[in-house]
Amino acid sequence: MHEKRVARAYHTELWVGIGVYAVLLVGSIKLARPMADGTLRTVLLLLPMLGFALAIRAIVRHVARIDEYQRLRMLESIGIAFAVTGALTFSYGFLETAGFPKVSMFAVWIVMCTSWVAVNLVRAWRSR
Structure with missing residues (x-):
């Protein structure tokens, strides 16, 4: 309840x-x-x-x-999602120097949210 x-x-x-x-x-x-x-x-x-x-x-x-358990799970999911976001945005930064089109900073938030959702979906699937 x-x-x-x-x-x-x-x-x-x-x-x-x-x-x-x-x-x-x-x-x-x-x-x-x-x-x-x-x-x-x-x-x-x-x-x-x-x-x-x-x-x-x-x-x-x-x-x-x-509660503490939910908080820990949320923190872990956010940490993984932020690491994924960092890897993807840094990778694309290198691609921009190779001539790929510049992407708006708005895209970072979209990648971050998508990563967080993906991490939570994978974790939910794995815990079934």
Whole structure:
């Protein structure tokens, strides 16, 4: 029962953060793109990070709520995913020097999340 309550609270908080991020992202792009460079445009373009901060807060609160075993498993999964992300991004950095197209820093977050999901799927499969 406790685990379900913790999971529900986490998912609610996380999706609120993601929702705020999405709304602010769309709004900031619509408002800031046509603006001239300047402080106001920069602030508007960074505004979606408020939603991102809410998502980070949800994750931190979730880690504080879960038990030690779950926390250890999560830390191990994140550590493996970050190592995979480091290997892939460094490898592509070398490929960029060989003439491959430059990739946006946004791609690192996508690789990191994908790696984390993949690690968790493999670990779940192995523990069956």
